[in-house]
Amino acid sequence: MNTTFSSSGSLNKQETPINQFFQEVFALTKRLFLQLIRRPSTLIAGVLQPLIWLILFGALFENAPVDFLPGGMEYGRFLGAGIIVFTAFSGALNAGLPVMFDREFGFLNRLLVAPLQSRSSIVVSSVVYISTISLLQCFAIMSAAFFLGYGWPGEGGVLLVLLTLLILVFAVTALSLGLAFILPGHIELIAVIFVANLPLLFASTALVPISFMPAWLGWLAAINPLTFAIEPIRAAYSSSIGLGSVLIQAPYGDITGYECLLILIVLTMGLFLVIRPLLNRKLI
Helix, strand or coil, X not given: CCEEECCCCCEEECCCHHHHHHHHHHHHHHHHHHHHHHCCHHHHHHHHHHHHHHHHHHHHCXXXXXXXXXXXXXHHHHHHHHHHHHHHHHHHHCCHHHHHHHHHHCHHHHHHHCCCCCCHHHHHHHHHXXXXXXXXXXXXXXXXXXXXXXXXXXXXXXXXXXHHHHHHXXXXXXXXXXXXXXXXXXXXXXXXXXXXXXXXXXXCCCCCCHHHCCHHHHHHHHXXXXXXXXXXXXXXXXXXXXXXXXXEEEXXXXXXXXXXXXXXXXXXXXXXXXXXXXXXXXXX
């Protein structure tokens, strides 16, 4: 067994690789949070933009007829689920920016030549950081929706919201980290973020159901990953709808809540499998 002696002469066991890995993840994650504390505008902007959408669209359809939406759901409650998912999606889409800046300023190269137990800690720390920030932002939007009178998830609904958001955040974070190693610089990554953000929001069921859309847009919404996250969260806000119920009446068939979650899990695993060879090439 490998051992080391402390300055006092006492005998200490050498730390295990797992402990070293977690220490690396903790240190790198702490660094990201310190950067956030020094520049809190990122966190604030991530809450303000969805909050403005929630208030404006909620006010726009405040006087809509009771039967405006299928099932008679109030539009503010309908909108809340979409804005919550949009908040998580936008936050996770920015996951690659800290890595991209580290690439450009040379800090990533310093990490790669450092005696790390595992360079996977670089990726894991980014996932932990973005997941925490995204959930905090989503909780802020959920609280704002509650105070605006749009309700709170029913019994067990909070766990469903948390699970759905985590799956979505993992998937989008994997995509963003892959882009951070493919694209040449942060300007290109920011351009992709701006181009992808709003079209994916509007081409989903965040603002209106599929039945309101033209056929071509309905098809896009029915294959949009955001839709598969929005509908389970929307069900969590309704005590009369369960995961076994049909949540999406897509042009290609009906999809239940369980199938929505399964699609998100498969998508997340697929994205991590796709970017893993890329990360191995860049980090080894």
